[in-house]
Amino acid sequence: MKTPIVEKAIPTVFDLGNLAIADSNPIVLNADSIETDLYALNRDNVQLLVNQILQLPLKRTVDSINSSNSQNSTMTLFSLPEPLWQTPREKPVPKDKAKTRWELFAAKKGIQKRAKDGKLVFDEETKKWIPKWGYNGANKKADKQWLVEYDDKNPNTDETIDPRTLPRAQRKQLVKKSLHQQKKNAKANA
Amino acid sequence: MLRTAKPKNARSKRALDKRASKIIENGKRALFVPGSTCNKFLHDLMVDLEALKKPDSVRFQRKNEIRPFEDSSSLEFFSEKNDTSLIVVGTHSKKRPNCLTFCRMFNYQLFDMIELKVVSAKLIQDFHKRTFDVGMKPLLVFNGALFDEDPVYKHIKSLFLDFFRGQEQSLLDPSALQHVITITAEDPDPKQKNLDDENKAKSLIRFRCYLLKTETSTTPKQPRVELDEIGPRIDFAVGREQIPNPDMEKQAYKVARQVEKTKKNVEMDFMGDKLGRIHVGKQDLNELQTRKMKGLKRKYDVIDEEKAEQQDDVEYDEIDEADEAYELDGDSFTEFE
Incomplete structure (x- = not known):
C-alpha cells in the first residue's frame, strides 16, 4: 500500500467548483522520460485534488438523478462550492423585463x-x-x-x-x- | 446576423428560449470545423477532442473555406446557427502546419482566439484502453507557473477551463469522477531570461487525459490515486493569438445582479480553506468572573446611593470641562486627567 499524502513546496490552488487544481511549482521534465515525469506530476496533483474533494460536505438526496429506472434511491453527493476561476459568459446578462x-x-x-x-x-x-x-x-x-x-x-x-x-x-x-x-x-x- | 422570427407555436418558442441568454448559463457547446486545408491527422484529433466534449458538441463533416485570423464572419455565422460558443478550426499550411484554432464567442461575436500548433499527438484509439462514460465532468489539472504569469498562457488556461468544465453544478456524484484532463506548461529555460519576448521559445502545452483509479492506501478513508492514460495525448506549440476587445471583455465578465451574493466577511485563503469573521457582540464586563474571594461577594457590597450620585456628578463635570478644553487647545487636555 502506498501513501495518499503529497507535499508541495508552493501550495497548490484549488477550484473545487470547477473540479480544478493549479500547481505553480517549478516543473522539471527530462527529455528521456517526459511521459513518466508527467505521469508522476499529474498523479500527485490529482491526488491532492481528490483529497480535497473527499473533504467536501456530503449531501444525501432521495430522488434519483440521471437514473433510467424509476426506483428512488438515496444518493450521497458532494456539495460543490462556487467556482473560483471566472470564465467569460456565453451570452450577455439578460435584461430585466421592461415595466409597463x-x-x-x-x-x-x-x-x-x-x-x-x-x-x-x-x-x-x-x-x-x-x-x-x-x-x-x-x-x-x-x-x-x-x-x-x-x-x-x-x-x-x-x-x-x-x-x-x-x-x-x-x-x-x-x-x-x-x-x-x-x-x-x-x-x-x- | 440571422433573422429571428417571432415564434408561432409553443415548440419553436421553447427552442428560442433555450438559446436565449440566461442568468445561470448552460455549459458551453463546442463546434469542430475542418478548414479547407484540414488533413486526416487534424480530423482524427478533432474526433478525439469531440469525444471529450460530448454531448455538448457539434462536428462538421465537410471542409469549410475559413481563415479565422483573416475573416471571422463565417465563424460568427456558424456560432449563431448552431448555438455554439466554442469553435475549433483545423487548418494546415506549410508555414503553420497542423493548427487547431480555438475560438471563443460572446453573444455570437468573436471573443478571443488562439492558434495551437500540434507538434505531436497520440490518439485515443492508439491507446487501446477502456475510456470514460459520455458527459462526465472531468477533473482539471494545470501544471506550471506560466499559467499564472504569462498572459498567453493565462488565456490558454481560461480557454481549457471554459472548454471542459461543462455546466456549473452544485452537487457531484462520486461515481462521476472518472477522468482527468491535465495541461502542463514547462517553465521557460532560464537561459532565455535575457531574451526579448519575441525571441523566446514558448513552452509546449502538454495535453494529457487519464482515467482515475483509486486503491486502498496507508491512511484510512483516503484512497491512493492512480492514473491510466487513455488519450488523446497532444503537444501543442503556441501560435498566433487574438485578445478580446476590452468592451466585450467587460460585458462578458459581468455577473448577473441576481446571482451576486452579498456574503460579508467570508473569504478563501490560499489553501482553499474558507475563513469567516463573525461579530460576537459587546462583552458585558459586569458578568466577568474575576478572582473569587469572600470579601468580593455581592452581599458585602456597600450601597451608598448619595455617595454614588456625588461621584457620578464629579465625573460628568470633569468630562465636560475636559471636552471644552480639548476644543480650545489640544495640549491642555492632559491637565484635567
Whole structure:
C-alpha cells in the first residue's frame, strides 16, 4: 500500500467548483522520460485534488438523478462550492423585463400588487362553487336572464338593442382596451 | 446576423428560449470545423477532442473555406446557427502546419482566439484502453507557473477551463469522477531570461487525459490515486493569438445582479480553506468572573446611593470641562486627567 499524502513546496490552488487544481511549482521534465515525469506530476496533483474533494460536505438526496429506472434511491453527493476561476459568459446578462405604464404608475403611487383570490366564487342560488369567468362563469349571469333590470344610471337609450347583449359587449370592449394597452407598452419599451 | 422570427407555436418558442441568454448559463457547446486545408491527422484529433466534449458538441463533416485570423464572419455565422460558443478550426499550411484554432464567442461575436500548433499527438484509439462514460465532468489539472504569469498562457488556461468544465453544478456524484484532463506548461529555460519576448521559445502545452483509479492506501478513508492514460495525448506549440476587445471583455465578465451574493466577511485563503469573521457582540464586563474571594461577594457590597450620585456628578463635570478644553487647545487636555 502506498501513501495518499503529497507535499508541495508552493501550495497548490484549488477550484473545487470547477473540479480544478493549479500547481505553480517549478516543473522539471527530462527529455528521456517526459511521459513518466508527467505521469508522476499529474498523479500527485490529482491526488491532492481528490483529497480535497473527499473533504467536501456530503449531501444525501432521495430522488434519483440521471437514473433510467424509476426506483428512488438515496444518493450521497458532494456539495460543490462556487467556482473560483471566472470564465467569460456565453451570452450577455439578460435584461430585466421592461415595466409597463401601469407598473410605473403603481410604483410611483406605492400601490402594492395583490394576489388573485382564486378563480371560483360561491353561488348563493345554486349553492355551488362556479368560476368567476369563462365557461358558465359568474360574469355571464346577466346574458341569459328572462328579465333584465332597468339601469337608472345608464339607461339604454337605443330601444333596438337587446339589453342582454350589453354586458358581453362591455367585456369585449375591455379586452380590446387591454390589447391596445399591451401594444402601447410594447411600442414604448421597444 | 440571422433573422429571428417571432415564434408561432409553443415548440419553436421553447427552442428560442433555450438559446436565449440566461442568468445561470448552460455549459458551453463546442463546434469542430475542418478548414479547407484540414488533413486526416487534424480530423482524427478533432474526433478525439469531440469525444471529450460530448454531448455538448457539434462536428462538421465537410471542409469549410475559413481563415479565422483573416475573416471571422463565417465563424460568427456558424456560432449563431448552431448555438455554439466554442469553435475549433483545423487548418494546415506549410508555414503553420497542423493548427487547431480555438475560438471563443460572446453573444455570437468573436471573443478571443488562439492558434495551437500540434507538434505531436497520440490518439485515443492508439491507446487501446477502456475510456470514460459520455458527459462526465472531468477533473482539471494545470501544471506550471506560466499559467499564472504569462498572459498567453493565462488565456490558454481560461480557454481549457471554459472548454471542459461543462455546466456549473452544485452537487457531484462520486461515481462521476472518472477522468482527468491535465495541461502542463514547462517553465521557460532560464537561459532565455535575457531574451526579448519575441525571441523566446514558448513552452509546449502538454495535453494529457487519464482515467482515475483509486486503491486502498496507508491512511484510512483516503484512497491512493492512480492514473491510466487513455488519450488523446497532444503537444501543442503556441501560435498566433487574438485578445478580446476590452468592451466585450467587460460585458462578458459581468455577473448577473441576481446571482451576486452579498456574503460579508467570508473569504478563501490560499489553501482553499474558507475563513469567516463573525461579530460576537459587546462583552458585558459586569458578568466577568474575576478572582473569587469572600470579601468580593455581592452581599458585602456597600450601597451608598448619595455617595454614588456625588461621584457620578464629579465625573460628568470633569468630562465636560475636559471636552471644552480639548476644543480650545489640544495640549491642555492632559491637565484635567
